[in-house]
Amino acid sequence: MRLASTGALLGAILLNAACGETVQTIPSATARKADSAAWQIKDNGFIAPGWTPGDQQSWNEQLKKRAQAQNDFATPK
């Protein structure tokens, strides 16, 4: 009798295991890496002239100036 009730109890535990909630957070080992700021770069020989690498303001100005090269209605300076 005791054996049967123990068996039933174990069976119930096993059946309920499927209803358990597993942790769904991504472990830090598989989490994506952080990226560095777009204006931070070590000289690789391909940096465009006219701005200071590492300076955000200078980078913003450089990209604005560069974008105007696509504007064929702009007055040449």
Place this chain on the structure above:
Amino acid sequence: MARMKFICDAERCIECNGCVTACKAEHDVPWGVNRRRVVTLNDGVAGERSISVACMHCSDAPCMAVCPVDCFYRTPEGVVLHDKDICIGCGYCSYACPFGAPQFPTNGTFGLRGKMDKCTFCAGGPEANGSEAEYEKYGRNRLAEGKLPACAEMCSTKALLGGDGDVVADIFRTRVLNRGKGSEVWGWGTAYGKPAPGLGAQANPVKKS
């Protein structure tokens, strides 16, 4: 802070595929993967239009929403990038993307699907900017070099504009006002949301009598 966007002017695109070639060459993109391609609508019919298509770096990117391993992230400049070390190549992003941007290289004898590859707005990925590792995985980081995407800068007719959304929208608006037509910006509504009524360039404005 700049908000990077692409505009493709269908009135100007001549289907030369210069953007596609520039992208391929700049990033050493493998055979079978096209980060950018030119799509022609009504090919051979009068009034056909061509559009250069790639990842539009959406404001509310569906690829980011569906990725089961959370490999996507958005930079402060609005560029949607991903970590190839995390990607499992499941292809969910490919189904979610309205522009067909995610590409999957096939490897080996049985053509196994590799990790996802897509346009990075020439902004590399989560490796040190301008490093060899970044180039190997994501291609050149032109943005960090103070340049704009190769496809846009290479475009011979300046149909493809890339850069800060405000700047490229101003360039496009000037064009539309000068030529008086072709104000439709393909894909912008899908990628960046519909503009508020009363804003944006309007070709042939209706005169109220």
